[in-house]
Amino acid sequence: MVALPFMLMVFAILEIGLVFVTDSILENATITTGRLVRTGQASDSGMTAESFRTSLCSRMSIFSSDCVSRAQIDVRVIPQFATIPPDPMDGGEFDEGVLTYSNGAPGDLILVRVWYRHPLITTFLSQGLSRLDDGTAMLTAATAFRNEPL
DSSP states (O other), rough: OHHHHHHHHHHHHHHHHHHHHHHHHHHHHHHHHHHHHTTTTHTTOOOOOOHHHHHHHTTSSOOTTTTHHEEEEEEEEESSOOOOOTTTTTTSSSGGGGGBBOOOOTTTTEEEEEEEOOOOSSSGGGGHHHHTTTOEEEEEEEEEEEEEOO
């Protein structure tokens, strides 16, 4: 009688731990890959949205194998730090149409946002962790900076 609720609790704790680890790795990968844009290396090498995603996924450690299919990126020039860009998760569906990619010029303010679709095994966790209708957790990482001068 006690074993089933106990095992559900243990699995939920393990899954939340996995979500936190994935989120931490995603945050570090976003900051590190965003540095390529900030230092001008992305512009110099002609980096595109796909090559940015590939570079990001190479930094995702044990989650790199299926990262390319799960990660969505948005790299844009913003006029000021207080700018609120469009939310692609508005309305319960992920709208890829609002995502853009721009390395910007030296001195531009850049906002890098990454979303990573993480499927949940423990179904009742999807009620608290998901803003999408399909029940997957969308982990989000972001960094904002001013591109370095030449």
